Amino acid sequence: MKFYTAGKIWHAPKFQHLRDTLGLPVQxxxxxxxxxxxIVQNRKGDLWQLCLEDVTQSDFLLLYSEDWEExxxxxxxxLGMAYGAGKRVYAVGRCKSIAPNAISDVAFTHHELFTWLPxxxxxxxAFLALAMELKAQRPASYIKAAxx
Numbered sequence: 001m002k003f004y005t006a007g008k009i010w011h012a013p014k015f016q017h018l019r020d021t022l023g024l025p026v027q028x029x030x031x032x033x034x035x036x037x038x039i040v041q042n043r044k045g046d047l048w049q050l051c052l053e054d055v056t057q058s059d060f061l062l063l064y065s066e067d068w069e070e071x072x073x074x075x076x077x078x079l080g081m082a083y084g085a086g087k088r089v090y091a092v093g094r095c096k097s098i099a100p101n102a103i104s105d106v107a108f109t110h111h112e113l114f115t116w117l118p119x120x121x122x123x124x125x126a127f128l129a130l131a132m133e134l135k136a137q138r139p140a141s142y143i144k145a146a147x148x
Contacts, residue, residue: 001133002027003126004055004082006075007064011122014064018126027058048077055081060088060133064122065095072097079108088113088133092125 002025005015012031019026029050033040039047051074055061061082063075072095082089091098091114100106108114115132117125 001025001059001130001137002057003129003133004028004058004061004078004087005031005064006061006078007066007072008070008075011064011066014122018123022123022126024126024130027054029054051078052081055087056085058082058087059137060090060129062126062129063089063091063098064125065091065093065098066120066122068095068099070095070097076108083108083111083113086113088115088136090115090117090125090129090132092117092122092129093120 005011005018005026005028007015015026015028015031018024019031030047033047035041039050055078061079063072063079065072076097079089089111091109098106098109109116115129117128119125119128
């Protein structure tokens with residue numbers, strides 16, 4: 001099982017920590033790119049293709065918002081990619097671009113594939129999402145049969 005991490009570029013080291021230190025199965029090559037990499041500077045279409053491939057090859061997407069003032073933009077596109085591929089989206093934290101306001105109920109958060117996680121901690125959220133996804137992919141009857 002592997003998952004895609006979506007969030008602001010400055011959170012890339014936190015996503016790398018999930019993968020490199022905690023050994024979690026993060027499938028998001030964008031987190032290793034530097035601002036001066038050619039693909040980032042000159043080949044944005046290729047960068048988006050890379051993200052699309054990683055989203056569709058993952059089992060789910062983990063959306064991370066650390067600060068209320070963050071505005072998710074690319075992450076919302078990646079969320080749409082996940083929906084299009086039939087992948088679940090688990091959200092850790094909230095920010096103004098994914099919270100209801102006077103002019104929007106952020107309808108995309110009401111999709112059956114979207115789940116708000118009861119934490120603002122990225123590490124806790126990643127483990128919770130993995131557990132929920134494992135349970136969703138492995139119903140109790142399957143687990144019971146595997147144990148017998």
